[in-house]
Amino acid sequence: MSVKMAVEGVPSNGIQERSTILEVAGHRLTAVSVGGWETCIQFPSYRLAIDIGRCPPTAINMETVAITHAHMDHIGGIGMHVATRTMRKMKPPTYLVPKAILSDFRSLIQAFEKLDGSNWNYEIQEMIPHETSHSLGKGRILKSFPTYHTVPSQGYLLYSQRKKLCDEYAELSSEEISRLRKSGVKVSQSVLTPEVAVPGDSTIQVLEEEEDVRNASLLVIEVTFLDDSSSPEDARRFGHIHIEDVIEKAHLFQNKAVVFTHFSARYSAQEIDDLLKAKLPPELHSKSLALTFNHKVRER
Numbered sequence: 001m002s003v004k005m006a007v008e009g010v011p012s013n014g015i016q017e018r019s020t021i022l023e024v025a026g027h028r029l030t031a032v033s034v035g036g037w038e039t040c041i042q043f044p045s046y047r048l049a050i051d052i053g054r055c056p057p058t059a060i061n062m063e064t065v066a067i068t069h070a071h072m073d074h075i076g077g078i079g080m081h082v083a084t085r086t087m088r089k090m091k092p093p094t095y096l097v098p099k100a101i102l103s104d105f106r107s108l109i110q111a112f113e114k115l116d117g118s119n120w121n122y123e124i125q126e127m128i129p130h131e132t133s134h135s136l137g138k139g140r141i142l143k144s145f146p147t148y149h150t151v152p153s154q155g156y157l158l159y160s161q162r163k164k165l166c167d168e169y170a171e172l173s174s175e176e177i178s179r180l181r182k183s184g185v186k187v188s189q190s191v192l193t194p195e196v197a198v199p200g201d202s203t204i205q206v207l208e209e210e211e212d213v214r215n216a217s218l219l220v221i222e223v224t225f226l227d228d229s230s231s232p233e234d235a236r237r238f239g240h241i242h243i244e245d246v247i248e249k250a251h252l253f254q255n256k257a258v259v260f261t262h263f264s265a266r267y268s269a270q271e272i273d274d275l276l277k278a279k280l281p282p283e284l285h286s287k288s289l290a291l292t293f294n295h296k297v298r299e300r
C-alpha cells in the first residue's frame with residue numbers, strides 16, 4: 001500500500017489552516033474522525049466531503065457534502081459550512097442526504113438562516129440507496145447504500161465511470177464498429193468501478209451486504225471499539241463495529257487499502273496503533289492505516 005502524507009496550508013481570508021493530506025491507494029483524502037466527537041472525510045480532488053463534523057476549516061472548500069446520518073458529531077458544523085461559503089461568495093453547496101432526514105435537515109438550515117438574519121444559497125438533494133446517482137464531474141459518480149446504525153443512515157460509494165464496448169461487438173473491426181455507431185447503434189455501455197467506499201457509522205453487516213464496499217479500491221471504515229471495555233454485543237447495539245467483528249470478517253476486506261476511523265476518544269493514538277497491530281490478521285494490518293491524528297498522544 002502506498003501512503004503519502006503532506007501537510008498543506010489552506011490560506012483563505014487571513015485564516016491559515018493546516019491539514020494533513022493522505023494519499024492512499026491513489027486517492028487523496030483529508031480526514032478527521034473520532035467517535036462521538038467529529039467525523040468529516042474530505043476528498044479534495046472532487047471537492048467532496050462525507051459528513052461535515054464540526055466543519056473543519058478546509059471543509060469550507062468542499063462543494064458537495066454527503067451526509068451519512070444526523071448524529072451531531074457528523075452534521076453539527078453544517079450551519080458554519082453554508083454560512084462561510086455564502087460569506088466568501090463561493091459556489092452554493094449541494095447537500096446530499098438520506099431521504100428520512102431530508103425535511104428536518106432543511107428545517108435545521110432554515111432555522112440557522114433565520115437566526116443569522118441571512119439568505120443562503122444551497123441545494124439539498126435526497127440520495128436513495130442503490131438508485132440515485134450524483135455526478136461529481138471528472139468521470140466520477142457518487143451513489144449510496146444502506147448502513148446499520150441507531151438512526152436512519154446510509155454510506156457512500158465513489159465510482160469511476162468509463163465507456164466499454166458491448167460484448168456482442170468485441171469481435172468486430174474498428175471500421176465495422178464505426179459504421180454501426182454512425183447508423184445509430186449503441187455499441188458501448190457505461191461501466192462503473194467502485195473506487196472509494198465510506199459507510200459512516202454502521203455495524204459490520206454493511207460488509208456482508210454490499211459487494212462494492214468489499215471490492216472498492218479504498219475502504220474508509222469505522223472501528224469504534226478495540227478492546228473489552230465494550231463488548232462486540234454492545235458495539236452492535238450502538239450500531240458500531242468492534243475489532244472482534246473485523247477479525248471475524250477479515251476475509252471480506254477485499255480492498256487494496258483500508259483506512260480505519262472513528263475510534264472511541266477513550267483510546268490514545270499509541271493504544272490504537274498497538275491494539276490494531278496486536279489483533280488484526282497481518283495481511284489486513286499491512287494494507288491498513290489508522291486515522292489517529294486527533295487522538296491524544298499520551299497513553300491512558
Ligand SMILES: [Zn+2]
Binds near residue numbers: 071
Ligand atoms: Zn459517529
Ligand SMILES: [Zn+2]
Binds near residue numbers: 069071
Ligand atoms: Zn452515529
